[in-house]
Amino acid sequence: MNPARPHERPTVLDRMLTPVHRWIWSDAGRRVEKLFRFGETETDGGRDILRAAEVTSDALLRRLYLEHAIDEFRHGVLFRHRAAVLLKTSPSVVNNGFQGNWLAPGGHGLDDLQVDGESDSDMLAFLHLSEKAAASRFTVYRDVMQHDPPTRNIFEEILHDETFHMNYTLTQLARVEPERHRRHLWRARLSRLWKAYLRLATGLAGILGSILLTIQYFVLLPPFAWMAKRAGKRDPSGWTIVPPERSDSLDRQY
Ligand SMILES: [Fe+2]
Ligand SMILES: [Fe+2]
Numbered sequence: 431m432n433p434a435r436p437h438e439r440p441t442v443l444d445r446m447l448t449p450v451h452r453w454i455w456s457d458a459g460r461r462v463e464k465l466f467r468f469g470e471t472e473t474d475g476g477r478d479i480l481r482a483a484e485v486t487s488d489a490l491l492r493r494l495y496l497e498h499a500i501d502e503f504r505h506g507v508l509f510r511h512r513a514a515v516l517l518k519t520s521p522s523v524v525n526n527g528f529q530g531n532w533l534a535p536g537g538h539g540l541d542d543l544q545v546d547g548e549s550d551s552d553m554l555a556f557l558h559l560s561e562k563a564a565a566s567r568f569t570v571y572r573d574v575m576q577h578d579p580p581t582r583n584i585f586e587e588i589l590h591d592e593t594f595h596m597n598y599t600l601t602q603l604a605r606v607e608p609e610r611h612r613r614h615l616w617r618a619r620l621s622r623l624w625k626a627y628l629r630l631a632t633g634l635a636g637i638l639g640s641i642l643l644t645i646q647y648f649v650l651l652p653p654f655a656w657m658a659k660r661a662g663k664r665d666p667s668g669w670t671i672v673p674p675e676r677s678d679s680l681d682r683q684y
Contacts, residue, residue: 476500485546
């Protein structure tokens with residue numbers, strides 16, 4: 431960690447997962463895929479913040495959101511360019527296997543952002559926590575990227591911006607809501623926690639559903655297949671003569 435920027439301190443969880451992140455980023459193919467995905471996340475986040483600039487009635491926030499959106503678009507371009515360079519130098523590296531996206535997600539979690547209908551204070555609290563999460567993860571990603579200096583430099587450059595975003599959103603939240611800014615932060619924290627729980631529960635439900643369907647396939651279906659086969663053997667093969675009382679009319683469907 432750079433002692434000149436002590437706020438770039440990864441969370442305990444991100445620090446604990448450092449060996450996992452090192453392993454995830456060590457594969458060149460996975461690196462390309464993840465950089466492309468990060469590029470998309472940054473650009474999408476930039477688009478949402480641009481919308482936030484449109485809907486806010488606070489002139490200072492509008493200017494800051496515009497600068498913020500431009501930063502996020504630039505991050506998207508930086509990630510995509512780096513991925514393209516890596517792909518050009520080793521076109522065979524594309525990896526369609528394990529990506530570890532839930533372990534090493536894109537920075538922000540800005541995909542949860544609902545711009546319309548949010549107050550300035552809620553928006554700032556959400557952005558502050560998202561940027562803080564991004565700064566924490568990008569610090570770890572930068573630190574595990576010793577084997578790829580150009581990518582490491584990109585994380586370093588982006589981290590600088592994310593730290594600025596994290597700080598300005600907190601300063602502005604304190605300006606907009608001097609009395610209740612802590613309450614807004616806690617509400618945003620709980621909302622993030624709830625969304626994380628929902629994501630985890632959805633993932634778990636998917637895994638449990640696959641296990642149950644597999645069990646059903648191998649345990650419940652075989653007896654039915656066996657009974658169908660046995661019933662099939664009892665059916666006469668070939669054409670059979672239909673009794674005259676059942677074949678008297680061809681003027682209706684049944
Ligand atoms: Fe960013
Ligand atoms: Fe950011």
